Amino acid sequence: MLLYKLWRSFIKETLLLKRDIGGIVIIFVMPLLLIVTITLIQDSTFKNMEGSKIPIIFIDNDKSEISESIKKQLENSKTFELLTDFNEKSAEKAVFGGDYQMAIVIPNNLTKDINTNIESKVQAIVSSFGLETDSSAIKQNISKAKDIRLYFDPATNISFKNNVMNAVNKMVFEIENKKIYKAFQDQLGTTEDLKNNSLIAFKEITPKKGNRDVLPNSVQHNVPAWALFAIFFIVVPLSINLVKEKSQGTSVRARISPTPYFIHILGKTFTYLIICVIQFLLMVAVGIYLFPYMDLPQFDVTGKMLPLIIVTVFAGLAAIGFGVLLGTVADTQEQSAPFGATSVVVLAAIGGIWVPVFLMPEFMQAIAKFSPMNWGLNAYYDIILRNSGIGGIAKEIIFLFLFYIAMVAISLLYERKQNAV
Incomplete structure (x- = not known):
């Protein structure tokens, strides 16, 4: 019975997303444009420095x-x-x-x-x-x-x-x-x-693949970094949808229905988790198939796809948890949209997406250790650049999952307190 209710909740979220095709296009297209532009700029700058x-x-x-x-x-x-x-x-x-x-x-x-x-x-x-x-x-x-x-x-x-x-x-x-x-x-x-x-x-001793040295390139850094940025950017549409439900009375109907409220949250979680995985797969596809035609290094994921998707799932959970909390606390779209976008940019800056953590001041390096984006980025880098397995990224995965649990728990407690009679 609970599985059926969860399925119906999933269908409801999918229908809501279908009504906002423009927003869905932005969710998928914006990160692709971002990763192509940033990688081209960084790679061309590197090549220009070599030749000039x-x-x-x-x-x-x-x-x-x-x-x-x-x-x-x-x-x-x-x-x-x-x-x-x-x-x-x-x-x-x-x-x-x-x-x-x-x-x-x-x-x-x-x-x-x-x-x-x-x-x-x-x-x-x-x-x-x-x-x-x-x-x-x-x-x-x-x-x-x-x-x-x-x-x-x-x-x-x-x-x-x-x-x-x-x-x-x-x-x-x-x-x-x-x-x-x-x-x-x-x-x-x-x-x-x-x-x-x-x-x-x-x-210099570098990692080897067979008899060939494995040298890091701009694609290996940019694909996971901007995929993670795209995953966390779903905070904006998710929080907006939650605020819409409150303003339109949908959340009231969800609370008085026989379906527990946490099923409502799980339905959103599964829906947006699928979006996160699709986002990541699109970014990987661009790195594998499009970048070589643009004179950029090909993104090599040989033997690494399963652990990368596992990291994506848990990073998506962390992003969804943050979006649920923001949508629960915010009263209007004017509050959730700008705060959500700004907070994602701040988390990206703190987490090492814009500037490597080791270049930050000591105080900021300490703060970066508490950023979910930093956990996700380190997990991606461990797999792609350091050839770690599931055991090597277990700590980051646990942190990301606990972050999701904490965000959802706070949201449920806040929701219950706000609607207590």
């Missing part, structure tokens, strides 16, 4: 060995296009005015002063071995460190600044090391070539 160079101003006041070496390494990096027709004053004005991202100014006598410093320090070390040297001459030859001046556009991203400064520091460090080796070679009078080879190297 950033123009920066390079001013060489040294015009000697070290400045030439720095210039050559910058040109060989395939990242920068060096502009040399500036003096320091005009470069400062151009960069601070936003015309260029940055300027690098090599100081006068950089090569000469570094050579003098290295020679003096090497002589001091050699003298500590018992060899005679003029200590007063050593002290006189040591000069202050030279500054390579870097000008950045005030609007430049901090990570870009740090990357450039680290790259310049590495170049200067390598040049100094080579000169120190050469100075020791000259002081000791050895004819053996002391090559300055690095004793430590970095090797």
